[in-house]
Amino acid sequence: MTAVGDVAAAPPRRRRRWGARVALGAAGAWLVFVAAHRLLSGRAWWWNLPDLLPPLLFVAAPLLLLVLVPLARPARLWCAALLVAALALGWPVAGVNPATLWHRPAPAPPDAVTVFSWNTWYWDQMLAAGPGGEPIHDPDRLYRYLHAQAADVYLLQEFLYFTPEWDPVPVADVDRLRREFPGFHIAVAGELLTVSRFPITLERPLDVRPWLDREWDDLPPADSRMPAYHTVKTLRTDLLVDGRVVTFYNSHLHVPVVGLPARAPDTADDGLARHDLRQASIRALAADVADNPHPVVFAGDLNTSPAMRLLRTLPDRLVDATAALDSPYPVSWARYGLPLWRLDWLFTSADVDVHEYRMVPPDGLSDHSGQFAVVSP
Template sequence: MFLKQALRPRAEGPRATPGPDAAGPAAPGSGTRRDRPGRVRTAAARTLIAATVLWGLYSLLNVALSGRWWLWLLPDLVPPVCFVAVPVVLLALTGVPARAARRWLVPALVLLLVTGVSRAGLHWGALVPGGGPGPAPAGALKVFSWNTKYWDTADDPDAFYRFLKAQDADVYLLQEYLAWVDDRPAPIDEEARIRREFPGYHLVVLGEQVTLSRFPVVARPPVGQGASIRAGTPWREVFERGKVLRTDVRVRGRVVSLYNVHIPVQLDIGRNWLSRGFYGEMRQRDAARRAHYAALRRDAAGNPNPLLIAGDFNTTPAMGDLDGLRDALDDALPASDTFMPGTWNSEGLGLWRLDWAFTNDALRVHRYAFEDPAGLSDHQAQSLLVSLAR
């Protein structure tokens, strides 16, 4: 517009003298005031377009790279609910730009919203009254899975055991049976007290995992790197290799396989994010995570028993690491009445679901709840009521 005004030829001939009714010179800044709404709409359109393009690029790369490239573990930290929240917020702002910009912004954002629903981890069935599974039959098993956050070493031990016993579960799948000393995991030995607090239970320990069962244990098949663990293996090596504890128990004449899982966390948040060591360790952790996931999938695929896999996976619904398990097994979430499950951080907003439970067709989940840890951990606990399918 300004270029056209600059090139416009001046009128020839004597300049006309303005009459008494002619408008005087425009007040300073009046043109700016008249153009301000248009400028605001232009700036809003540019900002909205940029935000849509950036979010669309992130969403596309998330599908392509999550679970496939170790460096994507950093962008994977975005709360999964953003895959719904961001397009919804941007759609609400599309009324500001001009109509021409809205013609392609709205369809693009709707597409991002639709494709992001599955990665947001929301349980839409919780909004449907009476949409859950049927009532549990008599004799259903109560399973309690929980990352304890360093067992009782950071809390009142008596309160810790009172909390565990109050769950009255048939099976406990517990993680982080350890202490945290000088920024490193350290072993603890509380087997005597565990047996005293849970008389009649069968106790199985592997590194930092503890499985307690009211039903007799008939086998402890090693999974993945756990096959290399021997009686004299140092605890630190057991801690690193034994991230999947499989325990086969006999339940009313049938063998049920219980998998107690704790996949390593992606990052060492104590390191400087700008250091080479931070990224080197992240790459090593990604390799370890892949190995544990692959071993778990292989073992579950070759297991003919009814099985339940639960624990802290340090993996969100938006991450591709879980795809193999989700394709082959059933997430317990349909049996929950929670719309936005966020098991971590229970001490904050709880925007990330890191704790999961899966079953095969031989087990039915009648109830799946996320329990408040009563200030004893930064993870919510998972409580399930399951029965053997006929």
């Protein structure tokens, strides 16, 4: 016969076993996901969608799952160990900047160079429509914002317009750009614009096509009015700064995903093509940096969050300037008025000092913050 006490004890034991399974299963599943992400991000094109997860989730998820540990009795230690392992594996890709607590940049010398990098969001073409559906342009507001940065070097992306069919077209009023920056030197390649107070001694667009793993017949599209938009995602300019040549790379990588990461008939919507283009952009940069004897500043909208491995495939010669930021969790991209995570980056070679580095709010002109830095070679 079954004792009455045994009957009463059976349901609590079953609940404990169920709770332990849930806690261990959740902790184990998250650890497996983080391990898969570290392995597949930037390597498998079909991982593009998980690549878009908020970077902070790699810290927040294991910390939140710790509330399940008491349910894992008698396997609480195992559950806690799985979550600690997931936290340790996810920490490097979470976008947290602990160096802000101790890093103090050196004071800038009098001849330091001020740099402003920014994705302008289709130049002065506001994402609003007039009475007939035509785009609204506000160049006065754009130029006021740019002048307010008072930079020596501007590394600007999306120097272009889009038609209602989302075809890129060049900005027509380049003459106004020259009037607004008298005495400055200008280099343009596709959507990339570099405006410099210092003379430009070399201007080199980095074409991605020689570095692709596959051939894409529509790169660029035959009817494109702006072919370089599709093939050049980094513009190199060598500037003569107080008698010394310094290289500035202005970059805007392809977005990893447009819609779901599925195959499509053209590179604009094909997940594999976008993966290939992003990888080729980094290879083109790495090859150019390897042969470049000058100090280097590399900045732009990389469309790459801290969670994406692509960021860690940049040339070893380039040093991440994040430690100079004053934020423990830097954010440069916003949507629907909400700051989300970081897509814009600044790297330099080791022979360039970063004395100041901060994100500049876009004043409603873009969904990206600007990057302002003070550097000296």
